Amino acid sequence: MSLQRFHVGDRLSEMAVHNGTVYLAGQVPDDATQDIRGQTAQVLAMVDKLLAEAGSGRTRILMAQIYLADMADFDGMNAVWDAWVAPGNAPPRATVQARLAKPAWKIEIVVTAAI
Numbered sequence: 001m002s003l004q005r006f007h008v009g010d011r012l013s014e015m016a017v018h019n020g021t022v023y024l025a026g027q028v029p030d031d032a033t034q035d036i037r038g039q040t041a042q043v044l045a046m047v048d049k050l051l052a053e054a055g056s057g058r059t060r061i062l063m064a065q066i067y068l069a070d071m072a073d074f075d076g077m078n079a080v081w082d083a084w085v086a087p088g089n090a091p092p093r094a095t096v097q098a099r100l101a102k103p104a105w106k107i108e109i110v111v112t113a114a115i
Contacts, residue, residue: 006053015050022054022113026067032104036073039106040080047111056113058084061091065110067098073106 007014016023027046029039051057068077074095085091100108 006050015054017054017115020115021062022051022056022060022111022115024050024111024113026108026110028100028102028105028108032102032106036068036076036106037080040077041084043107043109044080044084047109051111051113054113054115056115057086059086059089060114061089061111062114063112064091064093066093066095067100067108067110068095069098069100069103069106071097077107 002018004017005013006016012025014025024047027043027050029042031042032039034042048058051060066077066081068074077095098108100106
């Protein structure tokens with residue numbers, strides 16, 4: 001099967017598609033001055049955009065991995081996630097606390113989806 005990479009940079013691609021599966025790189029907010037709700041909304045909008053580009057969508061998510069810089073932001077992140085996730089299609093998900101690459105980032109999300 002063919003492999004396609006999207007938005008390829010020197011270090012990473014934002015997305016790869018292989019054998020009917022979409023793999024997203026970790027998505028982080030563009031505007032890190034926002035609170036957890038704002039940063040989560042930004043990241044989920046990026047997920048939507050990339051999945052649409054691959055011919056997929058949030059109802060087709062196979063797995064989501066969420067990294068929070070501070071677990072104190074768990075409830076705020078969940079409020080945005082719960083409003084975003086497709087009803088009846090909540091994917092398997094893991095949420096962990098992790099030190100992110102930039103101190104201002106509060107969240108990073110990695111998604112795998114079917115086409």
